[in-house]
Amino acid sequence: MCPAVSAWGRPLRCACRSSGRRDDRMLNVMVVDDDYLVRQGFIRIMPWESFGMKVVCEASDGAEALTTLSRHAVDVLITDLAMPVMSGLELMKEAKERYPNLHMVVLTFHHEFDLVRDALRLGALDYITKVELEQDQMAVILQRIRDRIGQRTSFPPQGAGGGDDRSFAEDAAHAEFRTTGAEKQWSLLDAGDGGAPDGSPTDVVRVRWTGVRGMEKKELLQKLRLYGEHALYYSWDEEARECELPAELLAELRPPAKEETIRLGLDWCKLSWMTDPVVFDRLLDDTARLRLPAAQLEQMFYMAIEEWAKVFDPESFRIDPAHRPHTWKGWTRWLSGVRRAVLSKADRQAYSLEVIACVTKAVDLVNQDVRAEIQLPDVAKKVGMSRSYFSRCFHDIVGVTFQEYIRDSRIRRAKTLLLSTNKSVGWIASESGYPNERYFSRVFRDVTGLLPREYRKQSAAHVTNRTK
Structure with a gap:
């Protein structure tokens, strides 16, 4: 019997079936990406063996990956999302049905909750993002994945x-x-x-x-x-x-519905819990009730941090990898500390808790759907403030004007879509809340210094060069 187990004690799929028994500390990895240079570079730059992993096969699309999986013993599947023939999501769905114990990781150019929720539904273990690769976080990435899969359990001698x-x-x-x-x-x-x-x-x-x-x-x-x-x-x-x-x-818990998990993650991505103690307590209760696996809970908070950082200073909630929380009570203390840090900074700006709550509510309204038509007077009315006072408070608390925040949010979404899909610029303009491609291209160039097509081409070339 293969003794390797997951973080929660469940057996890992034994990799002995085709090539003889291997070291049960070593995890077999498969990498799937339609860009050959990116795929090869990613395989070469990652320090796999230092973390008990070995790339044993690769594929250029989901269909090829399924065929390859049938011939190789694979523990970890790392796949891009946007691929021809069969997308990464389609591959994950099929692979999950055929190999229920296979661990799946998404290799993606984005880290937006609304764009990876389908991967969450399919049981994605983690996300490797372009930003992490640019910041030379290869060792951190592999350690995180290895931790979440779990080291093998050593069983005591008989008796x-x-x-x-x-x-x-x-x-x-x-x-x-x-x-x-x-x-x-x-x-x-x-x-x-x-x-x-x-x-x-x-x-x-x-x-x-x-x-x-x-x-x-x-x-x-x-x-x-x-x-x-x-x-x-x-x-x-x-x-x-x-x-x-x-x-x-000590009993197996029924896993929560995926919809509940996704809703919880989206609620933590919002800002209202930082100012409303009732919302904060409700989220704490909901999280404790769902009892998500530790790796999934941790990933949810790391994704939420990226949303909070769009509004508040990231130093208010930065996590030291060496001292990250290891229990739910540890996360509860950390979340309480985040609230105190955010409210303390706003208090130094001489704004009441009520005003801060109105501004964070406005941010949540914008983030609900950046594609919608958003007007300052309408949002100010919804949060119960006059137009002029809302405008001044928003700038002081968030650090940019309301219109700048909307623009930046839309451009962030556009960047994500440019790098994670092959859709036309016109489609991306519409999905990012702009009425036409020409206006979108002008705003995009004002913010980034590049036209959308130039940004897509340059970013792809940058990743390719890094992986050579």
């Missing part, structure tokens, strides 16, 4: 750590979980080892599981391996080194 067939006579059992490194694992402790973990490593948390009387020790250990990390994630405060939890938490 060690309470892994025998005996049942618990008491109603509580003590266990330890190593939270970091390649040896992330659960182990049961003997009855006399239930004290405070003063002599344990700092990356070990000790848990007293209640409600186990009559349960076989091997059954508890199996449940810990399958569901313990997830239960701990939503119940443990990472600042503590011990806690007590009911064993009933």
Whole structure:
């Protein structure tokens, strides 16, 4: 039996079927992109082996990828979205049906929530963006993917750590979980080892599981391996080194509907929770109720950060990779800190919480659909402010005028569409909220210094050159 498991203890698809058994620490990777130079360059520049990965095959479109998948043992599929013959989304859908344990990652030139929601529905594990590649974040990208897939679990020797067939006579059992490194694992402790973990490593948390009387020790250990990390994630405060939890938490949860997950992500992308404590508490409750896998939750917040950064100083919510939250309670503290930072800065500008709430509501109204006709008087009326006062407050709090914010939002969307689709400039103009191609091209050049076609060509050439 192949011992490699996912972050939540589920078996990875065994890669032994066609080429003999391989090192179970090494993950086989497939890269799919219709641009040969980009694909080859991406394969060459990434430090795969340093993170236990190996590119074993590649393809230029979804149809070719499906054929290749049938001949190779692949653990991780990395695919572009916009491709001829069969798109990346179509490939992901078909691959998910054929290989349900295949991990899928999107290689894309955008990071807009509304444009990747379909990939989320199909179970995309992560997104590799052009911005990350330009910033030489290759090692960070692979480490993130590897973390989310999860290191293999090392099983204790037979009979060690309470892994025998005996049942618990008491109603509580003590266990330890190593939270970091390649040896992330659960182990049961003997009855006399239930004290405070003063002599344990700092990356070990000790848990007293209640409600186990009559349960076989091997059954508890199996449940810990399958569901313990997830239960701990939503119940443990990472600042503590011990806690007590009911064993009933060690059960497989029904995954939330994709629509609920996407709606939650979109709600966090908005700004209203920063000023409205009721909305903030509701989002915290909704997130805790859905109990998303840690990797999915983390990705959702990283995507939301990009939306917040369009309005507020990114330093207010920058995450240090070495100290990112590792539990839901850690994320809750971080979110509270973001609110305090944003409100503190606005307070220094001498604006009341009510005014800040009106401005953030206006931003959310714009972001709902940049294609719609948006007029300052209409938005000011909707948020309950006079036109002139709204205009001044918006500029002071956001840092640009209301019209500049609309323009910048539309140009950001246009850039994304130019790089992620092969659609005409006229179509992109319409999708970005501009009435005609000529006006759109003039505004685009004023902002970027390039016409839309020039921007698309130059960006493609830049990526190609970087990958040579």
